[in-house]
Structures are given as structure tokens and as C-alpha cells.
Amino acid sequence: MTYSRTMTRSKPQRSCSVCRVKSDKSDLIRVVRSPEGRAVVDIMKKLPGRGAYICPDSECIMNARKSGKLAHALGAVIDDDFWRQLEEAAGNSGTNAGLKVRSVLGLSRKSGLLIIGSDNIERERRKMLVLMACDCSEAVREFARKHECMLLDMNTAQLSEVIGTRGGVQIVGLPLNSGFAKKLISLKNERGIAI
Ligand SMILES: [Zn+2]
Known part of the structure; x- marks a missing residue:
């Protein structure tokens, strides 16, 4: 029984706010709304506050910019600095x-x-x-x-x-x-x- 439980245990999953595809939480980038209402990339995935996830993918980042979906999910103001941080985090994620x-x-x-x-x-x-x-x-x-x-x-x-x-x-x-x-x-x- 213990064995089968181990086998079926899965990693926590989250959906990308942009493409809606579910991935392991560890493979996604977490972003949060700071207390001042600005979007921040949460590198350590530990910041408190309203959060959202996005794929470390240039297409999702581009679509997030165009569609405003991330700003909407966070209810936050997004500035150019944030997009730079996000692209950098995605570049370092090793998956793209x-x-x-x-x-x-x-x-x-x-x-x-x-x-x-x-x-x-x-x-x-x-x-x-x-x-x-x-x-x-x-x-x-x-x-x-x-x-x-x-x-x-x-x-x-x-x-x-x-x-x-x-x-x-x-x-x-x-x-x-x-x-x-x-x-x-x-x-x-x-x-x-x-x-
Ligand atoms: Zn995505």
C-alpha cells in the first residue's frame, strides 16, 4: 500500500496564467503583487501576496505582455523592469x-x-x-x-x-x-x- 501511494504521489501542479497549461509548480515562474501593488518576480517562490504562475517561455511572456493577462491575474501594475526580470528568470530557468x-x-x-x-x-x-x-x-x-x-x-x-x-x-x-x-x-x- 505504501508503495502504491508513493507511486501515485505527484508534484504540486499550477496553471500558467497565460496559456493555462498545467505544469509542475517547480517548472513555472511565480510572480506576485507587492504590497505597493506592483508586479514582482518571486525567484524563491516564497513572497507573500497575491501570486500567479507563468511558463518560462518567450511565447507566454510575449502573450502576457500583449494580452494583459498577467496584470489582470495579479491585479497589479506591470512596468518594463518587471518584464526584464521575467525574461531573465525565464532565461535562467534552464527549460527554454x-x-x-x-x-x-x-x-x-x-x-x-x-x-x-x-x-x-x-x-x-x-x-x-x-x-x-x-x-x-x-x-x-x-x-x-x-x-x-x-x-x-x-x-x-x-x-x-x-x-x-x-x-x-x-x-x-x-x-x-x-x-x-x-x-x-x-x-x-x-x-x-x-x-
Ligand atoms: Zn504558459
């Missing part, structure tokens, strides 16, 4: 390759290693890992195929935002032997598809 890719791209841009645009990539003498936005042109795809390349799970607008430039960036490159490139390749292998 897409957010990690964003963070690697952002960091590589800050480090100055990221090369933007096919003309600049072409000028590089080193072997490059080339990353394409999912809505890039056929000409860009053709160009990318000449290199070690990956199709990103983000469009030109998203890619531009991630690397902090204005305008439609369709393609970026990183030296193939850089840590950033290696990290991206391992993320791609982890997920097994375009990232």
Missing part, C-alpha cells in the same frame, strides 16, 4: 532554449563579437556561424547556406530588438570558434531543431 539564445545573442553583441549583416559577415576572414531570422529573404538564406548556419526562432524585428539595433536585421554572424557560437550550437543540439 529560445530565451537562452536571446541572452547569448545579447551578450555577444555587447562583447563586440557579433557581426551584423551579410556584407560585414562576408568581409570576415574567419569561419563564421551565421544566424538567420525566420523571415529573412531567399537571398539571405542562399548566402547563409555557404556558412555553418542556423535558422532562428525569431523574426527580423525580434532579432533587431534582441541585439539592440534599429531596423530589420536579417542575419548575424559569430566567429565559429567563439564561446558564443559554441553555446548556440549546443542549444540547437539540445532542442534538435531551428532555434
Whole structure:
């Protein structure tokens, strides 16, 4: 009897406030409404107050922003700082390759290693890992195929935002032997598809 009870005991589950999918509580990000009525990411999942859960998923975070569902669930004011915290928490959760890719791209841009645009990539003498936005042109795809390349799970607008430039960036490159490139390749292998 004891044995079967152990077998059927399940981890506590919660629903994501945005997509409504149930997951183990430990896999979700908890957010709470602070006493001042602001939304706060509850990293340790211990803060008191009205709380809600969200998947550590870029799509759910994007939908939460667009739909206002999280603000509604919390009855709280949500500022840009909160969204940054949330994306960071999601990036660190270890469950979402897409957010990690964003963070690697952002960091590589800050480090100055990221090369933007096919003309600049072409000028590089080193072997490059080339990353394409999912809505890039056929000409860009053709160009990318000449290199070690990956199709990103983000469009030109998203890619531009991630690397902090204005305008439609369709393609970026990183030296193939850089840590950033290696990290991206391992993320791609982890997920097994375009990232
Ligand atoms: Zn969700």
C-alpha cells in the first residue's frame, strides 16, 4: 500500500496564467503583487501576496505582455523592469532554449563579437556561424547556406530588438570558434531543431 501511494504521489501542479497549461509548480515562474501593488518576480517562490504562475517561455511572456493577462491575474501594475526580470528568470530557468539564445545573442553583441549583416559577415576572414531570422529573404538564406548556419526562432524585428539595433536585421554572424557560437550550437543540439 505504501508503495502504491508513493507511486501515485505527484508534484504540486499550477496553471500558467497565460496559456493555462498545467505544469509542475517547480517548472513555472511565480510572480506576485507587492504590497505597493506592483508586479514582482518571486525567484524563491516564497513572497507573500497575491501570486500567479507563468511558463518560462518567450511565447507566454510575449502573450502576457500583449494580452494583459498577467496584470489582470495579479491585479497589479506591470512596468518594463518587471518584464526584464521575467525574461531573465525565464532565461535562467534552464527549460527554454529560445530565451537562452536571446541572452547569448545579447551578450555577444555587447562583447563586440557579433557581426551584423551579410556584407560585414562576408568581409570576415574567419569561419563564421551565421544566424538567420525566420523571415529573412531567399537571398539571405542562399548566402547563409555557404556558412555553418542556423535558422532562428525569431523574426527580423525580434532579432533587431534582441541585439539592440534599429531596423530589420536579417542575419548575424559569430566567429565559429567563439564561446558564443559554441553555446548556440549546443542549444540547437539540445532542442534538435531551428532555434
Ligand atoms: Zn504558459
